[in-house]
Amino acid sequence: MAEEKKHYMTLEGKKKLEEELEYLKTERRKEVVERIKIARSFGDLSENSEYDSAKEEQAFVEGRISQIEKMIRNAEIIEESEGDANVVSLGKTVKFVEIPDGEEEEYTIVGSAESDPFEGKISNDSPMAQSLLGHTIDDVVIVNTPGGEMEVKILEIR
Known part of the structure; x- marks a missing residue:
């Protein structure tokens, strides 16, 4: 059997996944089963769009449960104190300035399971x-982005 991929995450990220899993198993499953029951009561299942929709939702919920269970099972917790404090690594927050326009940005590098660019959390698998x-403070780095390459200078790592 092939070794499953590690899912890097913070303790907080793992807790959020566990909460989502609990919700899906205890509440969402019941809601979907109830929708299926109601849709079945409409009669002929071959022409029943409510039934088809509920079954699709059930498949999605069960798939998400399976996905979360796998992620939790293969979780590798990122300890914030791990590694050199002056080197960009998983779990660290990096502040940098774009060259030459001077725009500052800040991101925390997390595992893909908890990445959310809108919250300033980017996946360790992302090109950025x-x-x-x-890299370390004061390094000038060429960063790959969907819009092309940009040059940045690292200002702070914490």
Whole structure:
């Protein structure tokens, strides 16, 4: 059997996944089963869009449960104190300035399970994080983005 991929996450990220899993198993499943029951009462299942929709939702919920269980089972917790404090690594927050426009940005590098760019959390698998990992304060780095390459200078790591 092939070794399953590690899912890097903070303790907080794992807790959020556990909460989502609990919700899906205890509440969402019941809601979907109830929708299926109601849709069945409409009669002929071959022409029943409510039934089809409820079954699709059930498949989605069960798939998400399976996905979360796998992620939790293969969780590798990122300890914030791990590694050199002056080197960009998983779990660290990096502040940098874009060259030459001077725009400052700040991101925390997390595992893909808890990435959320709108909250300033980027996946360690993302091109931006891959470009920043291993660098130190004052390093000038070429960062790959969907819009092309940009040059940044690392200002702070914490």
